[in-house]
Amino acid sequence: MNKSYIIAIVVVLVILGVAGYAFFLMQGGGNVYNIELREFAFVLKDGSFPLHVKAGEKITFKIKNVGGVGHEFMIVTDKDAVIDMIHQKIAELQAKYGNDTDKIETEYESWHESIMMQRKDLFLAMKDLEPGESATVTYTFQSPGTYWIVCAEVGGTLPKIHADFGMIAEIDVS
Numbered sequence: 701m702n703k704s705y706i707i708a709i710v711v712v713l714v715i716l717g718v719a720g721y722a723f724f725l726m727q728g729g730g731n732v733y734n735i736e737l738r739e740f741a742f743v744l745k746d747g748s749f750p751l752h753v754k755a756g757e758k759i760t761f762k763i764k765n766v767g768g769v770g771h772e773f774m775i776v777t778d779k780d781a782v783i784d785m786i787h788q789k790i791a792e793l794q795a796k797y798g799n800d801t802d803k804i805e806t807e808y809e810s811w812h813e814s815i816m817m818q819r820k821d822l823f824l825a826m827k828d829l830e831p832g833e834s835a836t837v838t839y840t841f842q843s844p845g846t847y848w849i850v851c852a853e854v855g856g857t858l859p860k861i862h863a864d865f866g867m868i869a870e871i872d873v874s
């Protein structure tokens with residue numbers, strides 16, 4: 701085997717290695733989870749909830765709304781605090797607007813946006829998906845504990861949200 705032939709093989713192997721590693725990074729570096737959003741559940745492909753991940757590792761969630769209505773993928777620290785707060789807000793809007801669900805939903809949406817900004821201790825990440833839409837959400841959990849994926853879209857009977865119908869999933873971080 702001559703020298704240039706060996707060099708050519710080495711060059712090809714290096715290129716393949718770099719391309720493979722670049723692809724691995726593009727995929728999120730290994731911790732990739734495919735999750736479908738539907739009425740009314742988060743479905744983990746190739747596994748089941750609770751999800752077990754490590755603190756400090758970058759996690760990539762590839763999410764797709766396979767349902768017929770809008771859903772959200774929201775990572776929260778305390779599901780009970782979040783859901784209680786949302787129920788209270790919707791009940792307050794019901795008291796204010798009665799049966800005018802359009803008004804209730806519009807004001808709820810803008811409140812939802814602002815509360816996520818104000819309460820960074822509760823709301824860690826959020827992505828809204830229309831039917832058929834896909835997205836990638838990356839997140840690194842800083843400390844061990846139990847976290848939750850919640851959908852807080854209003855649906856069915858107010859003040860219920862999708863989480864009340866089962867759109868909730870657990871993430872255990874160790």
Ligand SMILES: [Cu+2]
Binds near residue numbers: 771772852863867
């Ligand atoms: Cu939903």
